[in-house]
Amino acid sequence: MTVYTTLATRIRANQPVALATVIDGPHVGLTLLMSPEGILGGTLGDAELDRVVARDAVGELEAGRTSIRHYGPQGESTPEDLVDTPTVRVFVESFSPPPRMWIFGAVDFTAALAKVAKVLGYHVTVCDAREVFATRRRFPMADDVIVSWPTPLFEKEGQVLGPRDAVCILTHDPKFDVPAIQGALRTSVGYIGVMGSRKTHAKRLERLTEVGVTDASDLARLLSPIGLDLGARTPEETAIAICAEIIARRTGRLATSLSATNGPIH
Template sequence: MKEIAETLAAWRRDGVRFALATVVATWKSAPRQPGAAMAVAETGEVVGSVSGGCVEGALYEVAIEVLTSGRPRLAHYGVSDDDAFGVGLTCGGMLDVLVVPVDDQAYPEFAEVVTAVLGGEPVAVATVTGGVPEIGGHLVVTGTGVTGTLGHERRDAAVAELARGMLASGRTGVVHTGLEGRRREDDLSVFVQSFTPPPRMLVFGAIDFAAAVTRIGKFLGYHVILCDARPVFATRKRFPEADDVVVDWPHRFLPKAEVDERTVICVLTHDPKFDVPLLKLAVRTPARYIGVMGSRRTHEDRTARLRAEGVTEAELARLSSPIGLDLCARTPEETAVAIAAEIIALTWGGTGVRLSTTTTAIHR
């Protein structure tokens, strides 16, 4: 929903009712993952996508029906359905889409949700998708409290606890509990969607490759920070797409930056006076990815210097160096694609090999 949040906020400010369709479950090669959203306003305007074009036409009709009736509906699309080919889901996947009406009466908590999303504040939305006749009830969990209800006090408490755990790890998916909140039962199905601030990408080295990396980092949804000690190079004019441009020595800036398990670090300076003191700190952070630019000779020299600084072999193993996947990249833009591909593969467990040579699931 993040991609369409600004439009949805504008609709609510203008008093426009709409139906919000969210993918809550997928199987096999579904084109979009849980959390993908599409909205249909009472004016007929549409924003977002749940399948990349496969089922949007059919889902539009469901959304109009939900707006008319005021009642949520869970729609299922898949190759086993008689109308699957008719709606265009020919990729072999299946998906469940929950469609709910959004207005002050049906979804009063929505204003709180969209405000948090646009403000970069963590928020989780738990929505009943099965187990009771009345699906669509909402529970909104933030760092300061819980609003809404799923219809039962103990149920609310149990789901709120589960949602807090999923929000802390940034996970989205379906959880199960008993109708009265008993953990060992699974009568109730609840879709929990976590909205967390964007992960950070720290790019060190104000070079032409860094300009391309900041652009692709923004495209992938990162909050991108460019850092270099040289003020003549680290300028907003040279890096207009970076969220922040910092003039500082990298090893002095890193301890002041927020680095967590979702952070990726790209060290592009390939200069030992910058790299060694920075990497000595970086390998001891919880960052998900630490990529370092340079030739194989540069890498060997750099690792020798780091060993001399007391960096262990286990810490050295955290470095992706030379940085990126083997795409035979030449230009800064091609190199940025190779770096982004490595980050994506590491994040989701991809192999980096051509899909045409594999038989595993595409989305796993």
């Protein structure tokens, strides 16, 4: 298998992989491919350089970073070692699995949200306990459609959720909402949005108190009512409002019009 074939296979299988390419130095264009476990193939033209770049690339991959790194021809990496040494510039590109979105509740809003989330590159899971509604036929755009109550799903797979991922709870049904919220709060998921009017949210808070979810830092993680205030009405508009909130939370922006603000855009 060539470096490209292995790279393509791993990207398609959603397995983490890092590609290092010499962009400046004696062997411009040579590549080295790495998984978190080590080198998968290729070479940058020097065994010691390969070893040092592989060590650094695994760290970059864990952090999901893509950047240019500087070395000497044999992998020298400290500033003292690099004095009077020609520099090799290596572009290290991390390919991390797509972020995940778990959507609870198989409703119309779910179909629209799953569609927009796919456009943004999410791996989308739809979960509902009702077999009649949680079908592939109704959610062909989702990667997984799971018939389950929230608790077993979180117990089984909740540990995969991290800061880049999102949980959107769209059911409006306390029987389902409350365990979904409890499950999500036990993970390190970056975004927890819960649908419902302000009145529904107030009632939900009472129910959460009854089951012992009272910690202020836990409750602060819940974004409810879900989404940015765009005046969204249809499921599609609401999906945009939810995804826009997810982006704004990640970037820490206020989500006003750029024309109304100053300063750098990116």
